[in-house]
Amino acid sequence: MSARTSQATPRPAAAPPRHAAGDGGERPASGLRRVLGRQPLGGLFAAPYLLFVLAVFAVPLVFAVYMAFHDYFFAAPGADVDRPFVGLDNFAAVLTDPAVQRSFLNVAIFLVINVPLTVVLALVLAVALDAPMRGLSFFRAAYYVPYITSSVAVVGVWLFLFGGDGLVNRVLGPLGLVPDPSWLVNSSWAMPMIAVFVTWKQLGFYILLYLAALQAVPKELHESASVDGAGRLRRFWSVTVPGVRPATFLVVLLSTVVGANLFTEPYLLTGGGGPDGASSTPVLLLYQRGIEQNEPGEAAAIGLVLVVLVLAVSLINRRVVGGDR
Amino acid sequence: MRTRAPHRAAVATAAALALALPLGACGAPQAVDAETAATARGPITIWYSNNPQEVAWGEQMVAAWNAAHPDEPVRAQEIPAGTSSEAVLSASITAGNAPCLVFNTSPAAVPEFERQGGLVDLDTLPPGEDGQTATDYVTARSGDLAEQYASEDGHFRQLPWKSNPVMVLYDKEAFAAAGLDPEDPPLGTYDELLETARTIVGSGAAPNGLYPSPSSQFFQPWFDFYPFYAAQTGGTQLVEDGRPTFDDADGEAVFDLWRTMYAEGLSSPEIYNGDAFADGAAAMSMAGPWAVAAYTDTVDWGVVPVPTAEGTPADETWSFSDAKNIALYSACENRATAWDLARFATSEEQDRLLLEMTGQMPLRSDLLGTYPDWFAENPAYVPFAEQAARTVEVPNVTSSTKVWQAFRNAWSAGVIFRSEPVGQALDEASSDVADLVSADAARGERS
Numbered sequence A: 001m002s003a004r005t006s007q008a009t010p011r012p013a014a015a016p017p018r019h020a021a022g023d024g025g026e027r028p029a030s031g032l033r034r035v036l037g038r039q040p041l042g043g044l045f046a047a048p049y050l051l052f053v054l055a056v057f058a059v060p061l062v063f064a065v066y067m068a069f070h071d072y073f074f075a076a077p078g079a080d081v082d083r084p085f086v087g088l089d090n091f092a093a094v095l096t097d098p099a100v101q102r103s104f105l106n107v108a109i110f111l112v113i114n115v116p117l118t119v120v121l122a123l124v125l126a127v128a129l130d131a132p133m134r135g136l137s138f139f140r141a142a143y144y145v146p147y148i149t150s151s152v153a154v155v156g157v158w159l160f161l162f163g164g165d166g167l168v169n170r171v172l173g174p175l176g177l178v179p180d181p182s183w184l185v186n187s188s189w190a191m192p193m194i195a196v197f198v199t200w201k202q203l204g205f206y207i208l209l210y211l212a213a214l215q216a217v218p219k220e221l222h223e224s225a226s227v228d229g230a231g232r233l234r235r236f237w238s239v240t241v242p243g244v245r246p247a248t249f250l251v252v253l254l255s256t257v258v259g260a261n262l263f264t265e266p267y268l269l270t271g272g273g274g275p276d277g278a279s280s281t282p283v284l285l286l287y288q289r290g291i292e293q294n295e296p297g298e299a300a301a302i303g304l305v306l307v308v309l310v311l312a313v314s315l316i317n318r319r320v321v322g323g324d325r
Numbered sequence B: 001m002r003t004r005a006p007h008r009a010a011v012a013t014a015a016a017l018a019l020a021l022p023l024g025a026c027g028a029p030q031a032v033d034a035e036t037a038a039t040a041r042g043p044i045t046i047w048y049s050n051n052p053q054e055v056a057w058g059e060q061m062v063a064a065w066n067a068a069h070p071d072e073p074v075r076a077q078e079i080p081a082g083t084s085s086e087a088v089l090s091a092s093i094t095a096g097n098a099p100c101l102v103f104n105t106s107p108a109a110v111p112e113f114e115r116q117g118g119l120v121d122l123d124t125l126p127p128g129e130d131g132q133t134a135t136d137y138v139t140a141r142s143g144d145l146a147e148q149y150a151s152e153d154g155h156f157r158q159l160p161w162k163s164n165p166v167m168v169l170y171d172k173e174a175f176a177a178a179g180l181d182p183e184d185p186p187l188g189t190y191d192e193l194l195e196t197a198r199t200i201v202g203s204g205a206a207p208n209g210l211y212p213s214p215s216s217q218f219f220q221p222w223f224d225f226y227p228f229y230a231a232q233t234g235g236t237q238l239v240e241d242g243r244p245t246f247d248d249a250d251g252e253a254v255f256d257l258w259r260t261m262y263a264e265g266l267s268s269p270e271i272y273n274g275d276a277f278a279d280g281a282a283a284m285s286m287a288g289p290w291a292v293a294a295y296t297d298t299v300d301w302g303v304v305p306v307p308t309a310e311g312t313p314a315d316e317t318w319s320f321s322d323a324k325n326i327a328l329y330s331a332c333e334n335r336a337t338a339w340d341l342a343r344f345a346t347s348e349e350q351d352r353l354l355l356e357m358t359g360q361m362p363l364r365s366d367l368l369g370t371y372p373d374w375f376a377e378n379p380a381y382v383p384f385a386e387q388a389a390r391t392v393e394v395p396n397v398t399s400s401t402k403v404w405q406a407f408r409n410a411w412s413a414g415v416i417f418r419s420e421p422v423g424q425a426l427d428e429a430s431s432d433v434a435d436l437v438s439a440d441a442a443r444g445e446r447s
Helices: A002-006 A031-036 A040-068 A089-095 A098-130 A136-148 A151-162 A167-175 A190-214 A219-227 A232-243 A245-260 A264-268 A282-292 A296-322 B002-027 B034-039 B052-068 B085-095 B110-115 B134-149 B172-177 B190-203 B225-233 B249-263 B290-295 B335-345 B348-358 B372-377 B379-388 B400-416 B422-446
Strands: B044-048 B074-078 B101-105 B159-163 B167-171 B284-287 B301-304 B324-328
Touching: A040 A296, A089 A098, A089 A296, A098 A136, A098 A190, A098 A232, A098 A245, A098 A282, A098 A296, A136 A190, A151 A167, A151 A190, A151 A264, A190 A232, A190 A245, A190 A264, A219 A232, A232 A245, A245 A296, A264 A282, A282 A296, A282 B085, A282 B400, B034 B335, B044 B052, B044 B335, B052 B074, B052 B101, B052 B335, B052 B348, B085 B101, B085 B110, B101 B335, B110 B324, B110 B400, B134 B159, B167 B172, B167 B379, B172 B190, B172 B301, B190 B249, B225 B249, B249 B400, B249 B422, B284 B290, B290 B379, B324 B335, B348 B372, B372 B379, B400 B422
Parallel strands: B044 B074, B044 B101
Antiparallel strands: B101 B324, B159 B324, B167 B284, B167 B301
8 A cells, every 4th residue: 555655756768857958058057047047937927926926915014014113094195194103002002902802812712613613524524525426516516605605695694594583593492592692692602603604604615625635545545444444434534634634734724814814704794793892803903993993003013913823823733733744 | 946046036026026116106196286276177076975866966966067167077976885985085095096076975084084184174275256265155054053064173174065864763553553653652751762662562563662783883873872862962972172971961871771772672782684674673763864765665654853861842852963074185186176066066956956866954054944845845854854953963083983983882882782881881981082082182282
């Protein structure tokens, strides 16, 4: 079983040398060539994407750092405005603000529920959808539909399902399983409900990632494990799970980043972070402070704290889940 | 190979910058010379709201202007879509591409737009042919109500345009089903309102008495707390003379009323996905005259002034204005034309058309006396026109949005979800609002 997987892919005998004669062979490169590299057109082709990354990510991030250290606000061109340097004041203001602290706690609760649930459900469902069965295409599409459906529309459905007079309460009511207040206005249940909602909505995408990863797990490994007497569960645990470990790292990383940026669901599903701030998130506050209240300095400070925390969590994820990859 | 990677990155970066710099230079916004623009005439652009009635009014108004002023053509469009009109306008101010006039500027946003340098002080514009300055014109048209739209320096950066005074609409069929008199409903005092709501919910005529949105957005108090506070206090603003006003017996009475509504299940803390009044999920609604057209075909409704604790005669009851105004933005290069158009759009003739086409109340003094024949033909609007004379506006403070958000957070805690006692919620809201207003003052002194 290991013979095949460890076998190196043979190089074609007729593979061209790394430095073809026409490319200058082993001669020292000219000054221009040294700057432009062997494929100058490559730099040009990469430029549009690099421009996109610079304009949409790098420049705003640098500008956010600038705003976070100033009493900044958006103003008309040519307006005579004062935006003094304030050092760490914005950070001090947001980190001592109970609403901001609550929002970070809320998003931590969200991630603790959402990420493991996403990994487990996506992997299990991907394995199920990888097996030959009737209606396979239908099921694959069915799990993907929520992912591509507008959040606004889906939120409407969940309000119908989990409202006080919703379908879920009508079913669970006679069993005495309905919380009071109801799910979305219950400070203990609001954030878990959002975590479950987001898990369900995003699941199709992560199933797709796992389905792709499952194709790379050699069938011979399963056959060998079967021959050695491993049952279905043992094969799943000892062959499938290690085999899709890179995909698991990607799923954990993406669901963490997406979850940390949670905005739409608390904005729509719980009326702007309700009940009483129990489902507010850093990005929701960032929107309130930066866009609604024109305090981009505080908003940038919240954003930078979030970036640092997400990076820290991602590094931990990499160490725990990523292994040596 | 590895050592050459930085070179390629440098090439790609250089190419990207070569692409970006000319684009950036093309898009760099330029400040308008205010002195030149104040007397300049020529083509202008305006934005208006996207509801069909206002679009129809705007189109006819612009067509009438363009026919009479071919050298100063007006191009009109709906406000671009965004999370909110205020967010779009703020972004356009920053980008330097705001239109000359916006016929949907929220008074709550005006102080912030002013801080951004996005609005024109209307008194810097040359007087009209009749010699009236902007202040003269605004005061002559709107009377005493105009005062609350002035900035702290006494100048106007918004032309008071139209209001939607908030009143209590009720569903006559639901009231009749609950055994209440639909022609004379007991809704004058807080006790009557509570008892009426209990009767309605208890009888099953409707699952809720009143159902304002319980969400946390900063503007929601305008449709639950603020009309009741305006009525209870006889027209006191949330902030007056730089101090919050609501941490008193009147504010507490309004908090207590609504806390009881939520505690007894007469109002719902859940988001309603639709129009609760039209759908029969509530027997009453807080609404302005826009409701006349909206509900005529769906609900047999009646309207009463907002109740007060002890009861107040209808002709002495105040409410929240829910006004939208016209503002002239600093990106405008032909401000003389823009101001002429603003005056044209608020002329007696255009205000009448606004009434006819939208049902909203022009912010004119003596509205009923100005258009007696129209109100005689449309009696459903008369209560709203009477109420329009006694409306209170949001306070004109720079941190307006933050003030309302702080207030809403306290309202959520003290009233809707009752995680705090009323007294504590009021204290916290008052303290937060006082801090914000003080910070505004300190910032104003620095600059």
